[in-house]
Amino acid sequence: MKYPVFSIQWHITTQCEQRCKHCYIFNSPDGKREIEGSKLVGIKELKKIADNLILSCEQMGARPRISLTGGNPILHPNFWELLNYINSFGVKMSLLGNPFGITDEIAQRLKSFGIDKFQMSLDGLKEFHDHMRKRGSFDTTTEACKILKRNGVDVTIMSTVSKTNAKEFPLLLKHIVDLGVNSCAFARYCPTHNDVDNMFTPKEYRKFLDIMWQTYSQNVDSGVNFVLKDHLWHLYLMEEGLFQPVDTDGVIVAGCGLGISHLSVLADGTVMACRRFQSSVGKVPEQSFYDIFFSQKMNAYRNYSLLEKCQGCELLNYCRGCMAVAHSSTGRHTAPDPQCWR
Numbered sequence: 001m002k003y004p005v006f007s008i009q010w011h012i013t014t015q016c017e018q019r020c021k022h023c024y025i026f027n028s029p030d031g032k033r034e035i036e037g038s039k040l041v042g043i044k045e046l047k048k049i050a051d052n053l054i055l056s057c058e059q060m061g062a063r064p065r066i067s068l069t070g071g072n073p074i075l076h077p078n079f080w081e082l083l084n085y086i087n088s089f090g091v092k093m094s095l096l097g098n099p100f101g102i103t104d105e106i107a108q109r110l111k112s113f114g115i116d117k118f119q120m121s122l123d124g125l126k127e128f129h130d131h132m133r134k135r136g137s138f139d140t141t142t143e144a145c146k147i148l149k150r151n152g153v154d155v156t157i158m159s160t161v162s163k164t165n166a167k168e169f170p171l172l173l174k175h176i177v178d179l180g181v182n183s184c185a186f187a188r189y190c191p192t193h194n195d196v197d198n199m200f201t202p203k204e205y206r207k208f209l210d211i212m213w214q215t216y217s218q219n220v221d222s223g224v225n226f227v228l229k230d231h232l233w234h235l236y237l238m239e240e241g242l243f244q245p246v247d248t249d250g251v252i253v254a255g256c257g258l259g260i261s262h263l264s265v266l267a268d269g270t271v272m273a274c275r276r277f278q279s280s281v282g283k284v285p286e287q288s289f290y291d292i293f294f295s296q297k298m299n300a301y302r303n304y305s306l307l308e309k310c311q312g313c314e315l316l317n318y319c320r321g322c323m324a325v326a327h328s329s330t331g332r333h334t335a336p337d338p339q340c341w342r
Contacts, residue, residue: 006057007065007262008289009096009275010049012082013040014267016071017100017134041269043078048285049269050086056289067119069096071267074106080113087114094119096158099137099144107151117182118148119156124165124172132165145179154182156227162189162198166208170215177222185227186212188339190276191328199329202341209236231255231319235342238315245314254318259302263293273301276324277333301333309336 041049050066057064066086073079073095086093094117095110110118123129126138145155157176161169169186176184188205189198200208209232216226234254237243252260264275265284271292273279279301282292292298300306301323310316321337329338 004060004062005065005261006060006062006289006293007067007257008053009067009069009262009264011069011071011264011266011275012046012073012079013071013076015075017075017098040076040267043081045269045285046078046082047085049265050082050089050091052285053289054089054091056293059290060293063092065092065094067094067096072097072100074101080109083110083113083115090114092116098133099141102144102147104147104151107148107153110148111152115153117154117156119158120144121159122157122172122176123160124168125175128165128168142175142179145181149180155179157181157184159184159186160189161186161208163200163204164189164198166200166204169208169212173212173215173219177219177224181224183225183227185229187229188322188325190322190324196329199325200339202339205232205339206236206341209233213240231321232337232340234315234318235340245318248317250317252317255320256323258323259298263289273298274324274333277327279333306334308332308334309340313342 053064053066068079068083070076074097076082083093091114093114095115096119099120120141121133122138122141123132129138129141130136145157148155157179159169159172173184188200191199209230213236219226231254234243234245238245258274263281264272266272269284269286270280271282271284271287271289273281281295281297284292304310304316304320307316307320310320313319321340323333325339326335326337327333329335
């Protein structure tokens with residue numbers, strides 16, 4: 001029997017070599033307070049949190065999956081000990097990090113400690129990417145992709161897109177394909193401080209999806225898995241006659257996993273329904289993931305009758321837009337997705 005997967009995105013540290021201009025940690029008032037007030041969790045508590053997840057997944061009848069991130073997770077002083085501990089249970093792990101410090105030796109060690117995937121970012125061509133993240137980041141990411149791949153670690157490239165860098169994406173995709181990474185995807189810019197000027201209009205965003213679909217189609221035989229991460233892809237593909245929703249009898253089958261299959265954990269053990277907006281629902285290891293996930297606080301994020309625009313849409317169980325983008329634009333996660341053109 002194949003059990004469902006329950007995952008956590010675990011921010012074990014806020015330490016990072018970069019100060020990305022669109023980072024929700026370093027460029028929002030809530031994120032800055034998090035850094036200033038964060039007490040780094042030591043190895044004893046880290047192991048308790050890992051144990052907590054494994055036990056909670058047993059209660060759920062689910063397989064645990066951990067995405068370690070930060071900041072840069074490798075900078076945590078107990079990173080390798082934590083990795084070794086989690087790996088001893090056979091739990092699947094991936095890293096969401098940055099390219100700095102990645103060498104053949106580090107890549108080999110990551111592989112031996114059970115890391116099967118490493119996600120990094122490219123947000124545009126060299127000039128734009130380095131402007132957004134750090135000078136030299138583009139070239140360092142390119143080299144890190146090569147190092148990880150030759151040491152058997154799958155590489156995923158995640159990009160943040162807004163109207164500012166959208167025109168670069170077709171050429172960026174060519175670079176990503178040339179690197180031969182395993183997969184790539186993009187997520188929409190989530191404003192951190194009322195910076196709505198860089199957000200797409202609904203019409204602009206649909207046009208962007210159309211351009212990206214054509215670009216993906218031209219590279220379909222490249223060997224790269226083009227992940228359709230954004231939930232509005234369902235709407236685009238339905239309108240293009242490439243997807244037809246069916247009656248799911250009320251069962252959520254796609255779209256955002258918020259309240260469905262994952263939680264986020266901050267460096268101090270705070271648990272959030274979604275990392276991209278303030279949605280605190282508990283604290284570990286004091287509470288169990290099981291109790292947090294089935295709490296009344298989490299039920300509020302699963303009450304889709306509160307979504308202001310999605311009621312009556314045939315894509316409700318496939319899409320629901322992005323609650324984080326809605327929240328960052330309006331202060332309400334139940335508000336309409338600002339890029340939904342329907």
